[in-house]
Amino acid sequence: MTSTTLFSQARVLIVTGKGGTGKTTVSGVMANLAADEGLRAMVFQIGAPGARYEPGTAQLARLFGSDEVLGYEASVLKSNPNGGTVNARAVTPDTALVEYLHLHGMRRLSRRLVSSGALDVVATAVPGMPDILVLGKLKQMERAAAAGLPNAPDVVVLDAPATGHAVRFLQSPRGLLDATAGGPVRAQAQEVVEMLSDPQRCQVVLVTTPEETPVSETVETAHLLEERVGVRLLAVVVNGRLPVLALPPEPDAGQLGLMARELGVDLTPVELEAMAAAGRLRLERQEVQAVQVARLGRELALPQLELPFCFNADLRPPQLATLTDAMSAAAGRLAPAGAP
Ligand SMILES: Nc1ncnc2c1ncn2[C@@H]1O[C@H](COP(=O)(O)OP(=O)(O)OP(=O)(O)O)[C@@H](O)[C@H]1O
Numbered sequence: 001m002t003s004t005t006l007f008s009q010a011r012v013l014i015v016t017g018k019g020g021t022g023k024t025t026v027s028g029v030m031a032n033l034a035a036d037e038g039l040r041a042m043v044f045q046i047g048a049p050g051a052r053y054e055p056g057t058a059q060l061a062r063l064f065g066s067d068e069v070l071g072y073e074a075s076v077l078k079s080n081p082n083g084g085t086v087n088a089r090a091v092t093p094d095t096a097l098v099e100y101l102h103l104h105g106m107r108r109l110s111r112r113l114v115s116s117g118a119l120d121v122v123a124t125a126v127p128g129m130p131d132i133l134v135l136g137k138l139k140q141m142e143r144a145a146a147a148g149l150p151n152a153p154d155v156v157v158l159d160a161p162a163t164g165h166a167v168r169f170l171q172s173p174r175g176l177l178d179a180t181a182g183g184p185v186r187a188q189a190q191e192v193v194e195m196l197s198d199p200q201r202c203q204v205v206l207v208t209t210p211e212e213t214p215v216s217e218t219v220e221t222a223h224l225l226e227e228r229v230g231v232r233l234l235a236v237v238v239n240g241r242l243p244v245l246a247l248p249p250e251p252d253a254g255q256l257g258l259m260a261r262e263l264g265v266d267l268t269p270v271e272l273e274a275m276a277a278a279g280r281l282r283l284e285r286q287e288v289q290a291v292q293v294a295r296l297g298r299e300l301a302l303p304q305l306e307l308p309f310c311f312n313a314d315l316r317p318p319q320l321a322t323l324t325d326a327m328s329a330a331a332g333r334l335a336p337a338g339a340p
């Protein structure tokens with residue numbers, strides 16, 4: 001799998017993983033890699049009904065050096081000379097409902113819902129309804145992409161809810177199919193189920209950090225997504241892998257003192273002791289990560305794409321570039337170019 005085949009598998013990539021493992025970051029990295037390859041990528045984020053601010057949208061915009069607040073209309077986060085672009089939008093169930101009503105000739109109703117303040121209530125009244133509204137919008141973008149419409153993206157990356165919610169979120173259309181006898185909601189649910197179960201249209205990328213709990217949750221979610229949602233899994237991104245440092249097996253202050261002096265650096269005993277402790281901790285972390293990556297490989301038969309840990313408080317364009325290069329290299333290593 002080269003990075004190009006990463007995007008030629010399906011038009012929609014659903015990125016999910018345990019909370020805080022890097023879903024938003026990985027969504028941005030994948031979109032950026034697609035844009036580097038000349039594709040038009042759209043990152044699709046999900047907002048809570050009526051939400052005006054979502055921390056995830058700020059996180060994504062910052063990655064591209066923007067302070068823009070993402071909303072329903074697409075924002076351009078990047079535009080490359082090769083024609084590749086990254087756009088992003090944050091879709092909430094209520095805004096998706098307004099657009100649905102507009103497209104289906106019910107403008108007056110949508111105006112009344114907005115002016116009476118009942119929009120949020122309607123968009124969230126039925127269990128599963130918010131999910132189907134957002135997934136319906138995603139499906140509409142996928143259809144536009146498939147039809148090659150002029151402003152349609154080539155690749156849509158869904159920054160999906162965390163795994164705890166993702167299975168329920170992606171199961172909603174099936175639930176509504178069972179619960180409704182007919183009408184537009186059933187038709188919408190049917191079409192979303194068709195998209196989710198067609199691997200040429202939609203596949204899942206799981207994100208995990210190389211630690212015990214996220215790895216366990218990833219394995220469990222992978223099975224649930226396949227069995228209950230019937231969606232194809234493409235790969236698992238192992239995010240935040242520490243670069244392996246060549247440290248002595250048991251760093252101590254004496255050893256480090258000698259190494260420092262050879263380099264012409266004079267350190268106090270307190271500094272040397274602190275460095276030795278940091279070295280031991282780093283070795284321990286590296287070992288834990290290696291064990292968990294190996295376990296993930298045994299328990300989940302999916303290609304692994306590794307991204308390094310960036311030692312920055314905030315991820316900005318330089319870190320985005322580093323992570324995009326790593327994603328490209330990892331995808332390229334999965335199979336030599338030209339291999340099936
Ligand atoms: N490879 C990395 N190196 C260093 N920090 C990272 C890396 N990936 C993500 N982070 C940091 O970890 C935090 C969580 O990342 P992110 O917001 O992408 O996760 P998330 O899974 O989308 O979280 P949530 O579940 O809250 O939506 C952020 O502060 C981000 O800057």
Ligand SMILES: [Mg+2]
Pocket residue numbers: 023024025056159
């Ligand atoms: Mg997020």
